[in-house]
Amino acid sequence: MTDSDPLYCPLCGRPNRCGQADPASRDQPCWCFSAEIAAEALQRIPEAARGRSCLCADCARGATPATTDQNG
Ligand SMILES: [Zn+2]
Incomplete structure (x- = not known):
């Protein structure tokens, strides 16, 4: 595991x-420039990864990360 890989x-x-x-x-420009980032999602970013x-796209919208691999 690498931590805070950009x-x-x-x-x-x-x-x-x-x-x-x-x-x-x-x-x-990255897609994130025009995307709305959920404040809740920003708060869940680990300290070490902030700014890095x-x-x-899913997490930026505030979607809960899937715990299982689903293609669909
Ligand atoms: Zn994500």
Whole structure:
């Protein structure tokens, strides 16, 4: 386990698809620039990951991370 990897969501551990974390797309605005981030989700980010790791789109919306792997 790596802690606060900027490529992964600190809440659910899935790739956050943040444009800023990927050198290839760093020049382009990330989806999170225009997304509404739930205040509740921000508060759940571990201290160590704050300012380093982006949330994934689901967690940013305030969705509860799934505990099981479901493709659907
Ligand atoms: Zn997430």
